[in-house]
Amino acid sequence: MFPPPRHLLHRSRTLAVRLLALALTATAALLFVQPPPAKAATTPPQIPVPTAPMGWASWNSFAAKIDYNVIKSQVDAFVAAGLPAAGYRYVNIDEGWWQGTRDSAGNITVDTGEWPGGMSAIADYIHSKGLKAGIYTDAGKDGCGYYYPTGRPAAPGSGSEGHYDQDMLQFSKWGFDFVKVDWCGGDAEGLDAATTYKAISDAVAKASATTGRPLTLSVCNWGKQNPWNWAPGLAPMWRTSTDIIYYGNKPSMTNLLSNFDQTLHPSAQHTGSYNDPDMLMVGMDGFTAAQNRTHMALWAISGAPLLAGNDLTTMTSETASILTDPEVVAVDQDPRGLQGVKVAEDTTGLQVYGKVLSGTGNRAVVLLNRTSATQNITVRWSDLGLTNASATVRDLWARKDLGTYGTSYTANVPAGGTVMLKVSGGTEAASSTYSATSTGRYTGVGATSTGVNVVDIAYTNTSSTARTATLQVDGQTPTTVSFPPTGSAQGTVSVEAGLSKGSANSLTLTGTSLPGLGAITVHPIPGTNGSLITGRQSGRCADIYNNTITNGTQAELWDCNGGQNQSWTYTPRKELVVYGNKCLDAYNLGTTNGTKVVIWDCNGQANQKWNVNSDGTITNVNAGLCLDASGAATSNGTNLVLWSCNGGDNQKWTLT
Known part of the structure; x- marks a missing residue:
């Protein structure tokens, strides 16, 4: 680097002296006049969506x-x-x-x-x-x-x-x-x-x-x-x-x-x-x-x-x-329009359901006791997607605040009954925001576990009517999303999406009249966390075809996509649960090679209990046989059955 000419050095020294004087003056002024605090980045408001119809019908x-x-x-x-x-x-x-x-x-x-x-x-x-x-x-x-x-x-x-x-x-x-x-x-x-x-x-x-x-x-x-x-x-x-x-x-x-x-x-x-x-x-x-x-x-x-x-x-x-x-x-009738989900069942029949409400840090909770005796049921903030910071608990039927609690709340719930609560003022767990990598496409979307997440979609719709788009999450069944008018300002609507553990998830919105799309923000609901059951030989996942919930539907292999029909929770009771209430089941208490592996209402029987073993096998407690991809096939639609354990890679699975 060359030194500047002498006349520029003189000007630089003069300018430096002036700048120093201005700086000293500004510093002195700061002792008396403090600037306003920096404003936090604003979050687009949630746009109310049409609520579920209410009324009366004659049939019943x-x-x-x-x-x-x-x-x-x-x-x-x-x-x-x-x-x-x-x-x-x-x-x-x-x-x-x-x-x-x-x-x-x-x-x-x-x-x-x-x-x-x-x-x-x-x-x-x-x-x-x-x-x-x-x-x-x-x-x-x-x-x-x-x-x-x-x-x-x-x-x-x-x-x-x-x-x-x-x-x-x-x-x-x-x-x-x-x-x-x-x-x-x-x-x-x-x-x-x-x-x-x-x-x-x-x-x-x-x-x-x-x-x-x-x-x-x-x-x-x-x-x-x-x-x-x-x-x-x-x-x-x-x-x-x-x-x-x-x-x-x-x-x-x-x-x-x-x-x-x-x-x-x-x-x-x-x-x-x-x-x-x-x-x-x-x-x-x-x-x-x-x-x-x-x-x-x-x-x-x-x-x-x-x-x-x-x-x-x-x-x-x-x-x-x-x-x-x-x-x-x-x-x-909450204007966010989401559905509640099961977030805990520590003991069979003692269930916790949580619903993400509009606003920040707000959840509705139902504690459901399906047993024949009065029981204590605990809701944990962490299962609801909140941190362990304190939150206010309100009994909705009594219309009474019950107090402020730091990490959880326990209620005594009568046999066959419920307690209904609102948890408010909680602190939302950490979320992640993603900008589109191309129009309507968001890639590299991460999740710490396989399960349901709330996804807020920022957008602008200046028209007077709602616009629609098709949302595809990974390889799951697409759904139609509606974007109500926002005026000239940006707003958000929310969906619940099943994501796979890791950062390979993608969300794509397509349509002929898309609104102006902004970023998406992903909020976990940890109480829904499960695992993909991935076959070593096939690289495909245990799946219930087409999101079917009918008892007796046979499990199969399908491309892994993190949908609700592929998210399995392995409970302390050795159940593999999908949809929150269906258990992986050896059909009709079968104990022979080729027994169909199906879903069925969880009932606590031994044919719904599984040992997840260190060698990668999953064995049925009742039959002692291995979860097997039939015929060692690897294609989509391959049925899952029970078979004598033989060490084959079609009997080896990873839960992630």
Whole structure:
């Protein structure tokens, strides 16, 4: 480096003296005037998403025995009970209103003796009370009243197949705001559910555009053909199970818990799309107040649609207070729109469910005791995705703060009952933020363990309507995400995504009208952590095909992707649990070579217990045989079976 000329040296010295004087002056000034503190980087606000529908439906109490007067009396009782003030909006007329007759043009006709003024008259009456009206049909040619007569003779032709556009437009012209489409005919005819409901969804959209009246579609195919895989984007709600109560039966806790277990598909529920475990039985004969509260708590923690099914004209004030409890309803209707997940089961039957709520450091919690004795159940902040910093615990039913606790809270929970809490003011566990590597694509996304994570997606949507995109996480089933308007500022919506341990995860958003996408932020929910079971020979993972939850579904090999159907929790009870409630099972207590390895409701039997051995084998406790990739095959779809342990690499597994 060359020295500067002499005249520049002189100028530099003069400038240095001046700068030194200015610095001394500034330093002195700082002794008297401190600058404002630096502002923390702002986090885009969470954008509220459409919440799950709330209302009342006629089926549970009246089956097909309905007419104008029955519905009118329920509407009057609905209003008198204060349900609208609690957020209940829909009065839904279920099966039985139509006996399958059409005129020469194919238009639905009804018995005007039972429905004076036709169906538009009852819709008008519902609207006159400031409420929304719902109606019912079937996806097949013949509806449920034909296959399962319930209080009326069998009625052929009471389905909408062949008339989807015509019927949806008719419903909208009559003034209905909601349509439930059942699956009796579709099931009997062997229709493809995804294709069928896509056509119905298109017909609903056309009808809404024609009349200007939005029509909410309820997909009701009982969880068959796995609607959580394809219904997001087609409808705001889809049934995940069979009916919660059958005609002529009384409410059952067994049915209640079964429907709740079948509705937990957190990756599908987001941005205004909801898993539906069926209507409520709260307030029906046969349930105690404690059982009613358990019912409400489980539906609320899962963010389910709340459609009461009791006879409102005979409802007690106690039942009304349970249905309208503002803090419990607020959990269900949380504007972040996520589903609660199981985060702990330290002892069989003592379960903890947590739901990530809007805001920072807020969680709803349900402690569920499935045993026959009163037990203590503990919720740990760390399982909820919070640090061990102190947080406030509130009993939601009592509407009472219980105090501030540092790492956990333990409650005494009655046999078969629940305690419902809100944990607030907690400190969120460390999260990670990722910018897109290309439009809509985020790579190198990390997770400390395989399991469910909350992913906040920052975006800008300056239009007046929501935009949609298809989200693909690794090789999992894609889902449709909705992005409500944000104005000119950036906001976030949230999804729950299964990620694999490590930093090789990718999330991709595609679509023809993407919003302006920003960064994503990943928040772990450690209580959901599990492991991939990876075959040494194949390099593929133990998988339950197509996110199926049916008992008896055989496990298989598939490309590892970290989805909920590949995340296995090895419990202290030697169970390998998937979906939070299904155990890897040697079918029918089999002990011979070739016994199918399936999923089944966890029941504590020895055929659901496994030894994970240091040599990489996994042996069934009951059979003493090894978990084996059948025929030493390595391709996707290879079935998993039991086989005599032989040291082969198709019997060696790694849990990560």
